[in-house]
Amino acid sequence: MKWASFRSALTTAGPALALIGIIAGFAFFDWQQDGESTFLTVRNLRVMVQDVLPVAVAALGMTVIIAAGGIDLSAGTMLALCAVVLAASLKAGCSAGTAMLLAVACGAACGALNGVLIASLGVVPFVVTLGTLGAFEGAAKIVAEETTVRPGRDAIPSWLGRLTSIQNDSLVLGLPGGAWVLLGLAIAVAVVLRLTVFGRHLFAIGSNEKTARLCGVSVGRTKVLVYALGGLLTGAAGVMQFSQLNAGSPTSGLGMELQVIAAVVIGGGSLSGGRGGVFGTLTGVAIVAAIESGGFQLGWSNPVQQIALGAIIVAAVAADRARARSGG
Amino acid sequence: MPAPLLTMHGVSKRYGPTVALDGVDVAAKPGRVLALIGENGAGKSTLMKVLAGAVRPDAGTMTFADSPYAPNGPTAARAAGVAMIYQELNLAPDLSVEDNLMLGRERSTFGLLSRTEQRRRCRAALEKLGHGSLDVRTPVGRLPVGTRQVVEIARAVLDEARVVVFDEPTSSLPRKEAEALFAVIRTLTAEGAAVIYISHFLEEVRAICDDYAVLRDGRAVGSGELKDVTEPQLVSLMVGREVDELFPQVPHTPGEPLLTIDALTGADGTPRGASLEVRRGEILGVSGLIGAGRTELVRAIYGLDAVRSGTVRVNASPPGAGPRGRVRSGIGFVSEDRAGEGLMLNRTIAENATLGRLSPLSRGGFLNPAAPNAAAEGLIRRLGVKARGPRQTVGELSGGNQQKVAVSRVLHQQNDVWLLDEPTRGIDVGAKSDLYRLMGEAAAEGKAVLFVSSYLPELLAVCDRVAVMSRGELVAVRDADQWTAETAMATAIGAGDVSPEQTAQKTAGETS
Numbered sequence: 098m099k100w101a102s103f104r105s106a107l108t109t110a111g112p113a114l115a116l117i118g119i120i121a122g123f124a125f126f127d128w129q130q131d132g133e134s135t136f137l138t139v140r141n142l143r144v145m146v147q148d149v150l151p152v153a154v155a156a157l158g159m160t161v162i163i164a165a166g167g168i169d170l171s172a173g174t175m176l177a178l179c180a181v182v183l184a185a186s187l188k189a190g191c192s193a194g195t196a197m198l199l200a201v202a203c204g205a206a207c208g209a210l211n212g213v214l215i216a217s218l219g220v221v222p223f224v225v226t227l228g229t230l231g232a233f234e235g236a237a238k239i240v241a242e243e244t245t246v247r248p249g250r251d252a253i254p255s256w257l258g259r260l261t262s263i264q265n266d267s268l269v270l271g272l273p274g275g276a277w278v279l280l281g282l283a284i285a286v287a288v289v290l291r292l293t294v295f296g297r298h299l300f301a302i303g304s305n306e307k308t309a310r311l312c313g314v315s316v317g318r319t320k321v322l323v324y325a326l327g328g329l330l331t332g333a334a335g336v337m338q339f340s341q342l343n344a345g346s347p348t349s350g351l352g353m354e355l356q357v358i359a360a361v362v363i364g365g366g367s368l369s370g371g372r373g374g375v376f377g378t379l380t381g382v383a384i385v386a387a388i389e390s391g392g393f394q395l396g397w398s399n400p401v402q403q404i405a406l407g408a409i410i411v412a413a414v415a416a417d418r419a420r421a422r423s424g425g
Numbered sequence: 426m427p428a429p430l431l432t433m434h435g436v437s438k439r440y441g442p443t444v445a446l447d448g449v450d451v452a453a454k455p456g457r458v459l460a461l462i463g464e465n466g467a468g469k470s471t472l473m474k475v476l477a478g479a480v481r482p483d484a485g486t487m488t489f490a491d492s493p494y495a496p497n498g499p500t501a502a503r504a505a506g507v508a509m510i511y512q513e514l515n516l517a518p519d520l521s522v523e524d525n526l527m528l529g530r531e532r533s534t535f536g537l538l539s540r541t542e543q544r545r546r547c548r549a550a551l552e553k554l555g556h557g558s559l560d561v562r563t564p565v566g567r568l569p570v571g572t573r574q575v576v577e578i579a580r581a582v583l584d585e586a587r588v589v590v591f592d593e594p595t596s597s598l599p600r601k602e603a604e605a606l607f608a609v610i611r612t613l614t615a616e617g618a619a620v621i622y623i624s625h626f627l628e629e630v631r632a633i634c635d636d637y638a639v640l641r642d643g644r645a646v647g648s649g650e651l652k653d654v655t656e657p658q659l660v661s662l663m664v665g666r667e668v669d670e671l672f673p674q675v676p677h678t679p680g681e682p683l684l685t686i687d688a689l690t691g692a693d694g695t696p697r698g699a700s701l702e703v704r705r706g707e708i709l710g711v712s713g714l715i716g717a718g719r720t721e722l723v724r725a726i727y728g729l730d731a732v733r734s735g736t737v738r739v740n741a742s743p744p745g746a747g748p749r750g751r752v753r754s755g756i757g758f759v760s761e762d763r764a765g766e767g768l769m770l771n772r773t774i775a776e777n778a779t780l781g782r783l784s785p786l787s788r789g790g791f792l793n794p795a796a797p798n799a800a801a802e803g804l805i806r807r808l809g810v811k812a813r814g815p816r817q818t819v820g821e822l823s824g825g826n827q828q829k830v831a832v833s834r835v836l837h838q839q840n841d842v843w844l845l846d847e848p849t850r851g852i853d854v855g856a857k858s859d860l861y862r863l864m865g866e867a868a869a870e871g872k873a874v875l876f877v878s879s880y881l882p883e884l885l886a887v888c889d890r891v892a893v894m895s896r897g898e899l900v901a902v903r904d905a906d907q908w909t910a911e912t913a914m915a916t917a918i919g920a921g922d923v924s925p926e927q928t929a930q931k932t933a934g935e936t937s
């Protein structure tokens with residue numbers, strides 16, 4: 098018993114140990130370079146959090162989808178579409194609450210569309226969401242009339258902008274307000290995954306869809322809900338992004354899905370389904386953020402950062418495989 | 426007596442706290458078949474995985490053809506001449522028979538696959554197994570389990586291995602193919618190979634093996650020549666005690682019909698017009714050859730496969746649609762394909778056992794986190810699953826114990842109708858007798874049990890009535906004592922409904 102719990106602790110702690118190592122590494126080199134650390138400062142931590150919020154929220158949604166054995170390549174363009182919807186509604190004079198609701202509902206609807214297509218056509222999620230990736234980008238361009246939508250300063254309520262701001266007067270308990278929203282969402286998703294019947298069903302589908310069907314799980318309905326929940330969180334991520342940019346751009350999410358998927362996979366989510374968790378994903382998000390920020394501090398160029406991130410992804414999956422193989 | 430071709434000495438292996446092997450000594454001789462027997466979880470598969478290089482032992486040495494042998498992986502073992510046919514089939518379902526057989530042994534000239542040469546070799550290997558007519562281009566996933574096993578065995582034949590290990594090869598083979606397999610094994614031994622044969626069927630072991638080695642709780646507890654031991658001696662070596670009854674009888678009386686199927690025809694024509702009634706308090710066996718449509722029949726009843734026409738009723742009313750509706754109407758199903766369909770191998774015992782009925786363990790969609798484990802704990806005890814606890818991953822269990830977890834689901838779901846497709850496949854004598862008792866108890870509680878099996882003796886011993894299927898049709902249903910092995914076989918191979926008198930006449934006619 099003890100050994101088993103120790104081992105499972107190690108499995109969840111793996112990415113966390115990697116994170117600590119990466120942070121320590123950057124802090125050291127950064128300190129060596131300038132004689133003082135700009136990396137390991139409260140200010141830099143806040144900047145990192147600010148930057149990574151959209152990816153982090155979207156990664157929570159992706160965790161649910163990947164645990165259920167799916168994948169959502171359309172997350173990036175869906176996020177942009179939601180941000181554009183938010184910007185356009187504010188510009189059209191909707192109240193901030195209505196606009197936010199529209200953005201999140203747009204995400205849930207897009208996700209549900211993915212889910213319905215996947216469940217009813219029996220086409221693999223990779224292909225379906227590759228298709229909707231383009232469709233959502235097109236839709237965003239139509240809504241935005243092919244430009245960036247900028248609601249006027251006074252159309253944006255100050256709290257929405259403060260969500261991701263690191264100005265001293267907008268911090269809540271030392272962090273941008275969005276970080277606490279993220280924490281709340283993370284706890285909610287963790288509860289859904291671990292403590293609900295729906296969570297059991299989605300892990301079952303991710304582990305062995307045939308068994309799920311055999312046990313009377315309504316596979317189709319569960320999948321639609323999974324993608325809708327993923328979309329809803331992507332919508333929330335769109336709100337975060339809007340708050341950063343104060344504008345909605347139809348192309349602002351391109352390529353973001355890769356960062357999101359990377360965060361989930363680094364955190365122990367398995368692309369063959371049945372594995373993944375909130376704690377791991379947040380660790381993965383932190384690793385992605387640390388590499389970006391640390392690389393920036395060390396003066397790495399963008400391509401070098403990309404290579405580093407790629408290497409970490411492969412290393413994470415390889416470490417995971419090795420753990421699975423050693424067995425017992 | 427020839428000197429051993431292969432010896433394993435002091436082999437030990439731990440998985441965390443589980444001691445799978447504890448200083449095992451085993452020797453296999455050329456030209457002879459060694460039976461490796463023992464209860465579920467005794468360590469047989471683990472020992473053979475060590476031999477095949479798939480698992481590295483913690484301690485111990487091996488000698489193969491007088492030189493030290495320590496494979497650092499399955500490829501090395503295969504190259505050295507050790508072939509292994511695993512209990513869980515190891516084929517790529519989307520690849521064709523030919524591609525599966527040639528995987529890792531592709532023939533090529535300048536990097537181009539030479540198809541004709543490959544195909545010829547595959548055909549030859551399948552021919553040797555009596556399956557020359559199998560189309561080598563069929564994707565393996567489309568073949569029935571029995572035929573898939575043949576493909577697996579053909580892989581070893583292709584390797585011309587000197588030590589061939591069969592891990593429960595016949596558990597999914599029909600009689601005729603089993604005999605064909607025995608013939609192949611004899612060919613192998615005649616050519617000087619040492620064969621190691623794992624099986625829970627002692628009759629079969631008697632028929633094909635020369636030597637035996639018994640494992641119990643990871644230790645070698647006895648070995649020698651089979652002609653020197655009796656069956657009860659072997660059994661008591663295996664279980665460490667006397668097994669009182671192989672077929673325990675729990676008194677039960679059939680009542681009114683519970684499951685009624687009427688002219689059921691599957692979307693692809695199998696089953697064809699099947700009508701059957703299973704009564705409360707009855708165990709009804711379904712016999713037949715592999716491919717006769719027994720699996721298709723139960724899948725159609727359970728709503729897993731589409732149906733063209735006909736009806737299924739439970740308690741005279743139609744059950745809910747699909748597996749979901751069936752579970753809710755009180756029907757439970759155990760799949761014959763344990764690893765592919767029956768279980769989520771990467772999830773815990775508790776999750777697997779309770780997935781079909783989470784409602785009593787939850788409220789308003791929220792699980793009571795301790796409840797599934799508590800429920801599974803009870804099931805583990807009831808079925809005697811050898812496991813560390815309800816949180817152990819099912820994939821870590823031995824084959825027989827995995828099967829028990831699959832069966833535990835119908836108990837947890839409290840189903841009134843049990844559809845069991847080959848539930849005794851790969852489980853040991855003790856566990857089999859436990860399972861028979863479980864079915865008897867279910868019948869005594871007024872449940873209806875439909876029991877599909879390729880092993881006729883168990884059907885005749887535990888069922889009230891036995892139905893025989895042949896080529897998609899339910900040919901005859903009769904009280905179990907009205908069947909003999911001969912009449913059942915004759916009916917199964919399509920000689921029509923053969924009654925006892927007819928065979929008696931026929932045999933009389935033949936002998937005269």
Ligand SMILES: Nc1ncnc2c1ncn2[C@@H]1O[C@H](COP(=O)(O)OP(=O)(O)OP(=O)(O)O)[C@@H](O)[C@H]1O
Binds near residue numbers: 463472822
């Ligand atoms: N990968 C693994 N991780 C943890 N425990 C394992 C693993 N593989 C096997 N075991 C344990 O080792 C023991 C021996 O298992 P093994 O599969 O060798 O049994 P077996 O004799 O082949 O049984 P069966 O007749 O049921 O196939 C069992 O207790 C099993 O749970």
Ligand SMILES: [Mg+2]
Binds near residue numbers: 825
């Ligand atoms: Mg085994």
